Amino acid sequence: ILHEDCLKISKSVLKEIEAKSPSNCSDTNKFLSEINDDLEDFSNTPASPNEQILPNHTQLACDFEAVLTHFSKTYSYAYTPNNGWLPILSTLYSVLLCRSRNELYAYFTSVHHRFVASGFDKDNRACTVLRLLLQYHEPQLCSFIHCKKISISDFANNWLMSLFSSIISHQTLVLLWDVCFLLSDPLFPLQIAVVMLINAKESIEDQENLLQFITQLPALMQPDDVISLRDVSLIFSEQTPSSFRTHYLPLLFGNADPEPGQCLLSDSMCIMVMAEEVLQYTLGISADKRIEYVPPFLSFHSIHSSNSSRDDALSDCSAASRKSLHDACLRYFIIDLRTADQYNAGHLPNAFYLDANLMLSNLQAFESSVESLLSSHTEGEHLVLISSGEEEDVNLQNMIVSHLLRMNVSYISVLDGGFRAIHEALGYLGCSRVLQAHNPLKCQICLTGEASLDKAVLVTSTFSINAGKIAQSANEAAKKAVQSIKKNPVLSNFMSRGFSSLVRNAPAAPVEEKTSPKKVAPLQNTHVAPKAYRSASKALIS
Incomplete structure (x- = not known):
């Protein structure tokens, strides 16, 4: 399916590029060579002399397929015919004229991650957030659409997943994307959708084929309407609580957990x-x-x-x-x-x-x-x-x-x-x-807090009792270890010399060979325990 879709859209992209060539140019390649020279001056990276500026539709389709396949495998996203990937990719290529797959892939991933919802159940989440936003500003219109048994996802999913590239004319889309990229606000497409629906409220209520009319609503936008749409969208953004951004921005464009995010959307009426x-x-x-x-x-x-x-x-x-x-x-x-x-x-x-x-x-x-x-x-x-x-x-x-x-x-x-x-x-x-x-004394939250504090004090007291029992058990184990060391002549000889050297802050004296063990120094007067003592104690205790 991906290969066939790439072949279809590559032909349309090449036709658009050829249609953009000026009439005073002899052919399209001359026009593209002028653009290529400008790109060389801007990036200071000259193109190869044997490089073909405009590929044929088969080569372009292979580039599109390679970019989307790598993107799908990298981020574990499945390709579907209407998920908006190809319209975004084709628009980026027709405007930027990317020279390589790597360059095209970098542009596509940057736009997709910043402005297209991602994560678990991303399509339904974006449309649910759009419904909450429309209901906040225009509950009557939201209720009217719902009464017609039309879901927001029936028409808005294609808008948001493709950033309107599948429905708006190319000239208008370029201006709209310029505004989106300059504002760098991931929620701006949602605000645009709300403004378009509210502006067409009277027309929506009079339509018989409502779903088809709403779906094609962005196609009515002209290039001169983009600036006005931006201004009105910013006004609606200022009239929206800042908590909306705090709650739903990580949910749509972050790594929010599926379960809390789903509860945030399903349990909230507004x-x-x-x-x-x-x-x-x-x-x-x-x-x-x-x-x-x-x-x-x-x-x-x-x-x-x-x-x-x-x-x-x-x-x-x-x-x-x-x-x-x-x-x-x-x-x-x-x-x-x-x-x-x-x-x-x-x-x-x-x-x-x-x-x-x-x-x-x-x-x-x-x-x-x-x-x-x-x-x-x-x-x-x-x-x-x-x-x-x-x-x-x-x-x-x-x-x-x-x-x-x-x-x-x-x-x-x-x-x-x-x-x-x-x-x-x-x-x-x-x-x-x-x-x-x-x-x-009457506030329920204050009373609940006092009960929690009493419980915390009880837990602390219990911990003190347990800590005392642990210390007592450790002392008994240490006494048993000392008695075991005294009964062992080899350990007694080593420990006596080791402790004497440590207490005097002097190097340990060489061990003399004697038949009878040396008298053991009292362990309770020592202050520093060597590693050998701790190892032997652990072995004896075990």
């Missing part, structure tokens, strides 16, 4: 936000309250400076510094889903309480509470739901997320790890200073 990002916003809006506390996850240069004192460091992290943190992050509307007693035992100062149990007991009262919260929610704020982190509360939290998505509420996320993550990020000192109405 994007997860890290506790540190939420606390940055909380500390920013609390600047006027003079909270003189710097959480451990925020590192300021003045704190680590040897010339500044703690008071100077805290003054640097004053209202202005925390306000700058607030301006640098998104504006969050925090909804606390824990029980009322736990909310009253400590919560973020900008968190609003929502009784999650009402969704199971009284749905009408729950909907009324949600409407009241959303009425106080200003446009542009990003909703963050905080649960306790327990499994039962997480299931209830997912039900609330699903309810909000049916209401077409955008910018919905959940706190990764629940309120426990907030508690751990702040630490004991931070909880008492940042959290509002924090009561360690």
Whole structure:
């Protein structure tokens, strides 16, 4: 299959190269020779005079096949006809006119590793992350596509695996890749896909053959649209929590473990936000309250400076510094889903309480509470739901997320790890200073931490007892070894001379041949044990 595909695409590549030759050139080889001279001037590596500039389609197909075969065997990836390898490879060759297989292979691996998802179940992972991103910004469109029984992977897999090279015109693709390479952002193709879908929202909702229309959507892009698409994509990137990049960038382009990554995608109804990002916003809006506390996850240069004192460091992290943190992050509307007693035992100062149990007991009262919260929610704020982190509360939290998505509420996320993550990020000192109405005697996380501390103390005490038993056993074994050495004349003679020489810090005297053994020196007065003694002791003990 690979050989046949390489033959087909090599013919089309050569036709594109011939079509790019100017009309004032006598033939294609003259045009290519001019390009070759420019490459020689740029790289200072002259080409061989017998080297053919433009190979025939058979030679080019062999080069493509060799590059992809080596790539497949090196990284244990299986080739499939629609995995995007050949479109990327052919585009690189037609633009760069690589002279050798090694050069073409280097370009291909660099682009593939940086911008194409890799690892376990890479196709489904990339499309799942795209669905979460589209749902975050435009839940109504995401729900509409889902209601039509169309999966994101049905049309987006070909986009992302080939970097749009299989669907976009060559002239537009070159400009789009220039933007991608200059930004050097692996998640930029995902943002482009989201922007294209949102821009065509009205057209998508009116189409009968929806799947075919969405699949061919990038083909409508013109070269003049690339710059506008880049600007809008960057705006959407700024309106996405930075935790999105922290969570999903290693999952798509790193060496993340399959099981935790799969749980991150399958168990999440929406994007997860890290506790540190939420606390940055909380500390920013609390600047006027003079909270003189710097959480451990925020590192300021003045704190680590040897010339500044703690008071100077805290003054640097004053209202202005925390306000700058607030301006640098998104504006969050925090909804606390824990029980009322736990909310009253400590919560973020900008968190609003929502009784999650009402969704199971009284749905009408729950909907009324949600409407009241959303009425106080200003446009542009990003909703963050905080649960306790327990499994039962997480299931209830997912039900609330699903309810909000049916209401077409955008910018919905959940706190990764629940309120426990907030508690751990702040630490004991931070909880008492940042959290509002924090009561360690009633806070469930504080009580759980005290139980863990008592258990740790018990384990330490047990270790001390065991260590005493081990020392006692070692002393008894040492006494038995000493008695065994005293009974052995040869060892006694050697040990007496060895210890005497070591204690006096002088070289050992030569051993004299005597019929009767020399009197053994008392071992308890020696300070240094030679290797021979330790070896003999081990042998006797065994």
